[in-house]
Amino acid sequence: MNFKRKILCIGAGYVGGPTMAMIALKCPQYRVTVVDINEQRIREWQSDNLPIYEPGLLPVVKEALNRNLFFSTEIDRNIKEADIIFVSVNTPTKSFGQGAGMAADLQYWEKTARQILANSDTDKIVVEKSTLPIRTARAMERILNSNDRGIRFEVLSNPEFLAEGTAIKDLEAPDRVLIGSRETEPGIRARKELVDIYANWVPHERIIESNVWSAELSKLTANAFLAQRVSSINSLSALCEKTEADINEVAYAIGTDSRIGNKFLKPSVGFGGSCFKKDILNLVYICRSYGLIEVADYWESVVKINEWQEKRFVQNILVNMFNTIAGKKIAVLGFAFKADTGDTRESPAIYVARGLVEERANVVISDPKAIINAKKELFDINACVTYEEDPYRAAEGSHAIAILTEWAVYKTLDYKRIYDSMEKPAFIFDGRNLLDHKKLYEIGFNVFSIGKGPLKHI
Numbered sequence: 205m206n207f208k209r210k211i212l213c214i215g216a217g218y219v220g221g222p223t224m225a226m227i228a229l230k231c232p233q234y235r236v237t238v239v240d241i242n243e244q245r246i247r248e249w250q251s252d253n254l255p256i257y258e259p260g261l262l263p264v265v266k267e268a269l270n271r272n273l274f275f276s277t278e279i280d281r282n283i284k285e286a287d288i289i290f291v292s293v294n295t296p297t298k299s300f301g302q303g304a305g306m307a308a309d310l311q312y313w314e315k316t317a318r319q320i321l322a323n324s325d326t327d328k329i330v331v332e333k334s335t336l337p338i339r340t341a342r343a344m345e346r347i348l349n350s351n352d353r354g355i356r357f358e359v360l361s362n363p364e365f366l367a368e369g370t371a372i373k374d375l376e377a378p379d380r381v382l383i384g385s386r387e388t389e390p391g392i393r394a395r396k397e398l399v400d401i402y403a404n405w406v407p408h409e410r411i412i413e414s415n416v417w418s419a420e421l422s423k424l425t426a427n428a429f430l431a432q433r434v435s436s437i438n439s440l441s442a443l444c445e446k447t448e449a450d451i452n453e454v455a456y457a458i459g460t461d462s463r464i465g466n467k468f469l470k471p472s473v474g475f476g477g478s479c480f481k482k483d484i485l486n487l488v489y490i491c492r493s494y495g496l497i498e499v500a501d502y503w504e505s506v507v508k509i510n511e512w513q514e515k516r517f518v519q520n521i522l523v524n525m526f527n528t529i530a531g532k533k534i535a536v537l538g539f540a541f542k543a544d545t546g547d548t549r550e551s552p553a554i555y556v557a558r559g560l561v562e563e564r565a566n567v568v569i570s571d572p573k574a575i576i577n578a579k580k581e582l583f584d585i586n587a588c589v590t591y592e593e594d595p596y597r598a599a600e601g602s603h604a605i606a607i608l609t610e611w612a613v614y615k616t617l618d619y620k621r622i623y624d625s626m627e628k629p630a631f632i633f634d635g636r637n638l639l640d641h642k643k644l645y646e647i648g649f650n651v652f653s654i655g656k657g658p659l660k661h662i
């Protein structure tokens with residue numbers, strides 16, 4: 205089959221795989237190939253057991269697979285053949301040298317840029333899909349256009365705004381698609397090519413065109429603003445617990461203000477995921493590098509509040525269980541950072557589990573999709589942790605239950621059965637305000653939630 209263009213994505217992770225699958229589904233006139241150095245991951249993308257869990261993803265992949273969607277480990281050959289290359293490689297927080305703990309580690313990104321250069325013999329459009337610091341596109345341009353072969357590369361920024369658990373919905377009907385380029389004739393022409401791809405299914409009014417620097421910064425600031433709302437409501441949850449106000453009522457009241465809105469005002473044990481903390485700290489580092497110390501401190505406080513909320517949750521368990529949990533069995537229900545994903549990166553459950561183990565509790569972790577990743581996150585303390593997929597078996601004989609992920613299945617459990625199987629007094633610490641607390645109290649539980657007064661029998 206003759207394809208209009210050959211699209212390549214380097215990186216078959218949470219962003220690259222689903223995004224390319226949707227482009228292939230909606231644009232059968234394009235050949236879409238996803239490459240990765242991880243052979244097992246590539247095999248899984250070609251099977252019924254995808255490497256990531258995302259509702260609705262498998263049917264999308266299956267419909268386009270081997271029609272115009274392909275997965276491969278042959279990176280060099282596919283670079284050479286591609287017209288448009290999306291770069292979706294990992295950009296973790298730097299763990300060494302200058303900017304350690306805050307700046308983005310760009311070593312994989314730069315290696316990819318040099319690999320593109322080494323294997324190209326025609327002009328190409330290169331699209332930043334990874335979250336990158338502002339003005340990274342300029343550095344990529346310098347690397348790519350340093351060649352003496354007359355090959356020209358146009359670098360675009362097309363940040364992703366996917367929420368794990370709803371990624372397929374977000375891709376199929378996005379709030380917006382942002383495409384940034386240099387404001388030059390070749391840059392705008394390249395930008396229009398990407399606009400034409402998304403216009404196959406996204407209304408034109410939802411496709412935003414900007415300069416490349418604005419696009420790069422928009423991704424960081426979008427995540428920073430969302431995380432800020434979570435930290436803001438969580439900071440007030442502590443005040444509600446002290447004053448007998450109800451954080452859910454407060455959140456509802458302020459959320460009805462059209463200037464504020466009701467999104468991301470759900471109190472919890474804290475935010476997690478691969479983006480929020482990483483992107484905020486990256487923003488902090490950038491601000492400090494430009495001498496904007498007060499701005500940097502402001503955004504850093506969003507992360508500090510989140511870490512404080514996680515610590516506060518563990519402390520509440522300790523204090524309310526008679527100041528000792530040593531030798532007590534505590535069932536952690538939910539380890540993924542949010543429902544409908546197996547992703548555990550920066551999950552609050554990591555800190556909570558470690559905090560409980562430090563207090564010498566016997567921790568049992570249950571999650572419908574994240575057990576494998578939980579074991580990886582807690583690799584150094586796995587001797588102190590038990591894993592049990594069945595929540596009933598996890599809770600049996602426990603002194604307390606901690607709800608850390610808002611899986612819908614946890615709403616429908618038989619909590620009378622669970623209560624009867626537990627040691628007494630039985631405690632529930634609802635870190636997501638997911639359950640019917642009054643009903644739990646009537647069963648016999650001592651109930652502690654976020655931003656509400658406790659319901660106690662003792």
